[in-house]
Amino acid sequence: MATHARRLTGSPAVEIRRLVRSFDARIILDRIDLTIRRGEFVALLGRSGSGKTTLLRALADLDYGAAGSGELIVPERLSVIFQDARLLPWKRVLDNVVFGLSGPDPLDRGRQALAEVELAGREAAWPNELSGGEQQRVALARCLVREPELLLADEPFGALDALTRIRMHELLRRLCARHHPAVLLVTHDVDEAIQLADRVLVLDKGRVAADLAIDLPGHAADDGRRFAELRNELLGLLGVAVPAGQEPLPEFLQGG
Amino acid sequence: MTPHSFSALAGEARLDARTATPIHPSPARRAGRRLGLGAPIAYGWALGPVLLLAFWALGSALGWIDARILPAPWVVAMTAADLVAQGRLQHNVATSGLRALEGLAFGIPAGIAVALVSGLTRLGEYLFDGVVQIKKSIPVLALIPLLMLWFGIGEGMKITVIALSVFIPIYIQFHDALRGIDSRYVELAETLRVSRIDFVRHVILPGALPGLLLGLRYAMTTALLALVVVEEINATSGIGYMIDLARSYGQTNIVLVGLVVYAILGFSADAAVRLLQRLALPWQRTLAG
Numbered sequence: 001m002a003t004h005a006r007r008l009t010g011s012p013a014v015e016i017r018r019l020v021r022s023f024d025a026r027i028i029l030d031r032i033d034l035t036i037r038r039g040e041f042v043a044l045l046g047r048s049g050s051g052k053t054t055l056l057r058a059l060a061d062l063d064y065g066a067a068g069s070g071e072l073i074v075p076e077r078l079s080v081i082f083q084d085a086r087l088l089p090w091k092r093v094l095d096n097v098v099f100g101l102s103g104p105d106p107l108d109r110g111r112q113a114l115a116e117v118e119l120a121g122r123e124a125a126w127p128n129e130l131s132g133g134e135q136q137r138v139a140l141a142r143c144l145v146r147e148p149e150l151l152l153a154d155e156p157f158g159a160l161d162a163l164t165r166i167r168m169h170e171l172l173r174r175l176c177a178r179h180h181p182a183v184l185l186v187t188h189d190v191d192e193a194i195q196l197a198d199r200v201l202v203l204d205k206g207r208v209a210a211d212l213a214i215d216l217p218g219h220a221a222d223d224g225r226r227f228a229e230l231r232n233e234l235l236g237l238l239g240v241a242v243p244a245g246q247e248p249l250p251e252f253l254q255g256g
Numbered sequence: 257m258t259p260h261s262f263s264a265l266a267g268e269a270r271l272d273a274r275t276a277t278p279i280h281p282s283p284a285r286r287a288g289r290r291l292g293l294g295a296p297i298a299y300g301w302a303l304g305p306v307l308l309l310a311f312w313a314l315g316s317a318l319g320w321i322d323a324r325i326l327p328a329p330w331v332v333a334m335t336a337a338d339l340v341a342q343g344r345l346q347h348n349v350a351t352s353g354l355r356a357l358e359g360l361a362f363g364i365p366a367g368i369a370v371a372l373v374s375g376l377t378r379l380g381e382y383l384f385d386g387v388v389q390i391k392k393s394i395p396v397l398a399l400i401p402l403l404m405l406w407f408g409i410g411e412g413m414k415i416t417v418i419a420l421s422v423f424i425p426i427y428i429q430f431h432d433a434l435r436g437i438d439s440r441y442v443e444l445a446e447t448l449r450v451s452r453i454d455f456v457r458h459v460i461l462p463g464a465l466p467g468l469l470l471g472l473r474y475a476m477t478t479a480l481l482a483l484v485v486v487e488e489i490n491a492t493s494g495i496g497y498m499i500d501l502a503r504s505y506g507q508t509n510i511v512l513v514g515l516v517v518y519a520i521l522g523f524s525a526d527a528a529v530r531l532l533q534r535l536a537l538p539w540q541r542t543l544a545g
Contacts, residue, residue, distance in 0.1 A: 084440070
């Protein structure tokens with residue numbers, strides 16, 4: 001959050017101008033304008049069908065078959081992390097990490113990336129032998145080893161249990177602070193968006209309905225109050241009404 | 257379970273008895289799934305065959321079974337020993353085995369090659385897939401008269417029939433597997449900017465290997481079927497010839513020896529493919545535990 005906000009260089013990593021995408025004459029993205037700066041962590045919220053996955057797939061160049069127009073500038077080095085870990089079951093963990101990797105010493109770099117996601121020693125395991133959280137960490141290592149300038153994440157923690165998700169948040173935050181790629185995280189978890197991102201976008205009917213900077217003051221008591229405000233605002237934008245004062249704080253903000 | 261934890265549980269049960277909801281102490285290990293079939297027993301699968309053999313032996317010994325219809329198991333065993341002593345059995349087994357192997361040696365590579373061309377390229381699909389699908393709907397055994405007119409009744413015809421019968425299951429299973437690669441992996445390879453060659457080598461081929469091996473298992477069955485049929489048409493050697501000759505002399509015991517040999521051939525072929533599956537797909541073994 002605030003820690004890597006200081007690292008921003010100001011030059012854009014992603015530029016989207018009047019992006020339109022439609023499937024079968026149904027408009028999914030309706031003239032989207034968006035800039036993501038280098039190292040900026042942007043979370044994308046939206047109800048199902050709001051177009052958030054379509055936007056991510058447009059950036060990842062995976063939206064063949066869609067009609068559309070607009071300008072799109074994305075960095076050359078781009079990695080995608082999907083909701084499922086998407087490891088090739090017939091390749092051992094390390095071979096999955098370095099699959100398609102070019103450059104010197106791919107295996108060494110792969111081992112380093114695995115160590116960074118705390119999976120040193122599991123290089124020779126088959127993906128089927130790992131838990132869901134471990135598989136997703138391998139997928140994260142596969143992204144990191146490519147030193148992406150832009151990391152696109154499509155609900156990467158959606159299939160994980162709550163405890164594993166908290167640990168993955170920690171890990172992702174640490175890795176982003178170290179490598180500072182620009183990140184676009186698609187999620188429908190409001191708390192996750194506020195905790196991880198510098199900026200939260202809300203997409204509605206193919207338009208950017210809100211663009212909020214996450215400005216937590218940085219000390220626990222005030223953070224809690226601001227967190228609750230942001231969350232209520234975002235939930236309101238997503239069409240979920242929360243009666244004031246009834247929503248408990250997330251655990252990590254309770255008790256300082 | 258330790259005595260200590262057991263007494264603790266028993267204590268709990270007593271405690272709860274006062275509140276009228278007794279808790280059953282949990283057994284140290286659950287016997288199995290409540291709605292399952294119960295725990296498997298080692299070599300349990302052998303029960304049926306052993307009982308059948310016992311019934312056969314008992315029936316023969318007590319004279320319930322006419323020896324002209326079904327000779328006793330020991331008569332069959334002795335016949336086999338005689339045939340080995342005369343050298344006939346091993347000669348015929350070698351001939352049949354060689355025939356099957358020659359058919360497999362043509363049919364498997366051909367099935368793999370055509371499936372690759374048709375599975376990996378559009379043009380290949382348009383050229384070959386329709387032809388193979390038409391060919392598939394004609395049973396191979398129905399082609400025998402035509403093949404006899406073309407190749408005569410010699411080894412060429414026999415090997416062609418076996419090769420054709422092997423080609424179909426290999427082609428069908430491998431082609432399906434090549435085309436059935438999960439689109440999520442295609443997407444992944446695209447985001448990793450993998451070249452087409454690497455994509456085929458690291459994603460499509462290893463992903464389709466289980467399908468190829470399944471085709472190979474089917475091919476073993478169809479090869480044996482084709483072998484049996486072609487050996488009873490004007491052959492002068494082989495297990496089928498031995499059986500057919502014995503039939504015309506009413507030697508039921510030799511017919512039975514031939515059938516046992518076919519059973520052993522079929523079982524060994526299947527076991528060989530299963531071994532190959534275990535060796536070639538180590539990543540699948542982890543699922544079975």
